[in-house]
Amino acid sequence: MSDNNNPLFNQSLEKGLAVLRGFGAARRTMTLADILVDVANPYLAELNQITGETVNLTEPDGLDMVYVSRFVAPKFIPIHMPIGSRIPMYCTGGGRAYLSGLADDEIRRVLQDSPLTELTRYTLTDAEAIFERVLASRKQGYATNKEEMFLGDMTLAAPIFNNNGLPVAAVHVVVPSSRWTLQEAEDKLASSVIQCARAISNSIRTL
Secondary structure (H helix, E strand, O other): HHHHHOHHHHHHHHHHHHHHHHHHHHHHOOOOHHHHHHHHHHHHHHHHHHOOEEEEEEEEEOOOEEEEEOOOOOOOOOOOOOOOOOOEOOHHHHHHHHHHHHHHHHHHHHHHHHHOOOOOOOOOOOHHHHHHHHHHHHHHHHHEEEEEOOOOOEEEEEEEEOOOOOOOEEEEOOOOOOOOHHHHHHHHHHHHHHHHHHHHHHHOOOO
């Protein structure tokens, strides 16, 4: 499905452009991070409505991803990750999505420098296996995490790119195992997550 025929893209594009128009002279005093979040929020809100699940925006900081925006599902979820929370790249959907946009040597450097700790019984800690998972994410356009950081918590994530083609953030949807299998989530939600990330990428390239 092309961007022009995608409901998520069409409905959110107008909202995103309205945000951009609203910056005006004030944009000169805003940081890039502020602008990225303001541009992204309409798309994240739309993805939250479409999926009915919690949607997050994270950006890289060292070996971690940091939460910068969050739209919580109306349904109860047990794990609260406030803005500013940090999660490791190696075992999270958002982290792997971001890594998938980097060159292979950069991915290996991050994995080499990361303490590959087993956070749950499902955490992948073999650097080569994680590297292969990241490469697979690059091919399919989205990354996953199945209870590798928190039991009962799965994510689907896609990278956000700047106008130089470099990854700058990731959008991810939380899919609790109490309501989804990972395969169901991939089948029903992956395309919307990818389109959301693509729409944000297209918008920030105009800044």
